[in-house]
Amino acid sequence: MKSNTNIRWIEERDIKIIDSWWPHWNEKPIIHELLPENGYGGLVIERNGKIVAACYVYLTNSNMGYVDFLISDPKWKSRDRWSVLLELFEACYNAAKDAGCTEVWATSLIPGVVKRCAALGYVVSEQPHYIIWSK
Numbered sequence: 001m002k003s004n005t006n007i008r009w010i011e012e013r014d015i016k017i018i019d020s021w022w023p024h025w026n027e028k029p030i031i032h033e034l035l036p037e038n039g040y041g042g043l044v045i046e047r048n049g050k051i052v053a054a055c056y057v058y059l060t061n062s063n064m065g066y067v068d069f070l071i072s073d074p075k076w077k078s079r080d081r082w083s084v085l086l087e088l089f090e091a092c093y094n095a096a097k098d099a100g101c102t103e104v105w106a107t108s109l110i111p112g113v114v115k116r117c118a119a120l121g122y123v124v125s126e127q128p129h130y131i132i133w134s135k
Contacts, residue, residue: 004046004047004048004049005045005046005047005084005087006045006046006049007043007044007045007046007087007088007091008043008044008046009040009042009043009044010039010040010041010042010043010044010054011040012040014044014051014054015032015039015040017051017073018039018044018051018054018071021071021072021073021074022071024074025071025074030069035056035069036056036057036058036059041056041057041058041059042054042055042056042057042069042092043055043057043088043091043092043095044088045084045085045087045088045091047076047078047084050073051073052072052073052076052078052084053070053071053072053073053076053084053085053088054069054070054071054072054088055067055068055069055070055071055088055089055092056068056069056092057092057095057096057099059096059099059101063100063101063102063103064101064102064103064104064105065096065097065099065101065103065104065105066096066104066105066106067089067092067093067096067104067105067106068106068107070085070088070089070108070110070113072085082112082116085113086116086117086120089106089113089117090120093106107129107131109128
């Protein structure tokens with residue numbers, strides 16, 4: 001039996017679920033004020049009515065968009081896990097393009113994500129870069 005997959009924008013009922021995943025990946029939940037639309041500016045992918053992953057789409061006042069903070073339910077084990085995560089990533093990319101972005105970029109420290117995005121034809125820099133910010 002094929003599972004039912006649905007991609008949609010993050011809703012209020014999803015926030016606590018997504019926040020609960022971060023500690024399982026040895027991370028602190030991202031501060032909502034640092035997320036697009038205070039945590040609602042991203043997409044989730046559901047399998048059989050249950051969200052299994054989320055990713056955020058930053059839209060700017062220019063034609064550039066940014067996709068980041070791909071996270072998944074640590075209890076979700078599926079043979080097609082990577083293809084589902086990449087489907088979500090692609091949906092975020094398309095959401096940015098649909099919003100008028102001509103350039104969309106993302107960062108990831110997850111080797112599997114980087115490898116699979118490169119295999120799909122996305123341009124991947126050869127060296128990691130540093131993020132610089134002020135508190």
